[in-house]
Amino acid sequence: MAAQSQAPAVLVVAGTHGNERNAPWLLQHWQRRPSALASSGMAIELVLGNPAAHQANLRYLERDLNRSFQPELLAGDGQPTCAEVERARELVARFGPQGERPCLVALDLHSTTSAMGNALVVYGRRPTDLALAAALQARLGLPIYLHEADPSQSGFLVECWPCGLVIEVGPVPQGLIQAPICRQTQLALEVSLALLAEIRSGDLKLPQRVVVHRHLGSLDLPRTPEGTPLACLHPLRQHRDWQPLRPGDPLFLDPSGGTLSYQPPAWLEDGLADGPVVPVFINEAAYGEKGIALSLTERLVWSVQPGWGDALKALAVQLAAAAERGAPL
């Protein structure tokens, strides 16, 4: 089988968060039956992101693994650290681009309690990430959340690989496997692998345009000084990820039934305060502790840049070289 004769090129991570159970369950299935994942000939490395947290059915043990890939944390050798930083270092040492089994692309499979559907998250504006996301959007219509410029949320796994995306599927409760979530996860991953094979062979045609939702910032619930929420998400906003939010729209509901309407926050950039913003990750269970009730984005239609195609060509050369190297011991 082709995948066994090649060096790994694509790292597929499931269970970076231990209470997201759908992708890890698929991973076990693919490990038992490799033919169950149509990998389009790409050599893949299947990895459980945070085995200890998975075992405990917790998002993490000591800190969020998917906020632990900061260069300063990864580099700080000898200093006291924690389970997740150790695991981040281990993943980079084993599968990073200079690792024991070097991978060029990281696909990190997540699920969420938010109604994100089948979606992609891109961190920053690396041309290869944007090109791959644009191709996935052209093939499957997946919406893209471009996370950038948020110093309070950084250190994401995929940033440590030359090319990487998060595939985010929801809504699904934590700790629970649901068939449609698995189906969507598998579909997005299989098409990602097919596109990477097309990139490697030089056959991929990029679309002319891509729609991205650029991260602007996040809103928390209104809270008492002690941190108790004074309101919850308004039912007219729950499960309305990707749908425009306009000033005056119902946003929160206090427990007496009073509606709190959306008012653009002071930090919103000029020119965005009067028009609609597009919320994502609405009422994600794990984000309460981060002070995030929802994140606001700006919907942008971008022309695909010539530089993205150039970046893909460079990736194609690397993927082809990896395929020729064959598997290391």
Place this chain on the structure above:
Amino acid sequence: MAAQSQAPAVLVVAGTHGNERNAPWLLQHWQRRPSALASSGMAIELVLGNPAAHQANLRYLERDLNRSFQPELLAGDGQPTCAEVERARELVARFGPQGERPCLVALDLHSTTSAMGNALVVYGRRPTDLALAAALQARLGLPIYLHEADPSQSGFLVECWPCGLVIEVGPVPQGLIQAPICRQTQLALEVSLALLAEIRSGDLKLPQRVVVHRHLGSLDLPRTPEGTPLACLHPLRQHRDWQPLRPGDPLFLDPSGGTLSYQPPAWLEDGLADGPVVPVFINEAAYGEKGIALSLTERLVWSVQPGWGDALKALAVQLAAAAERGAPL
């Protein structure tokens, strides 16, 4: 205010499971603003069931508090124990019928990832429980799950009070507050308190019939010998709590897309194997570790028994006596 001049009569517990967040959030609201809960003049005691687990946002720390009210656990003084057994003893010592602030009725507010809607759970066939549940069903149409005769699941909180019900609302992910879940919880609690006030005054008229769903047993997912699930809930069964399941109906889906149909288990009682059973708690996230993918029930229409009314009259006498005693220091 009436509630402050009386001894407590009704114990309202929220957060018996620490990752069920809706009722505890309401509880904080009611504590801040007692008028926000229409308590119909009943003196109530509002208690967070498992504060340590709530703080940690975990169902429990060491063992399920709502399986820790077995007489032998409660009685075993001096023996090594755990946080939840200690908490069970504390709740009984403080609010049990012979406690410091004796309560006669316990209403335990839960949520679930299953699509149970707004539902009642009754443990065993105590006449007062069945009478109160029948009255709630007549008023709000709530379905009733009669849990009994399951030695693997015992030690429920409400069993330690002379009368007690679980109000179970779902679906909602663990760790998450959703406005409709709160609304349903508050509605069921307010009507319960109104009915208890009617019971106390002798005004309550019981309906002639009640529909109960009698627990028969539970089914687990098919698993490998190591415990890995070989299939998940079939999407045609997910969120179909309370809807009949017939032999041959799709029940599980394996990750290759193969359907496993429902076949009546060998333990099913004679006469129930050929007809429909009614599943409840389908794909509840917390029940995976208990080996429960869904529970099967038999739908029964019962005539309300004269003994239930007699039990309510006895409860009315006790409630009236409690109201006259006034609040202890």
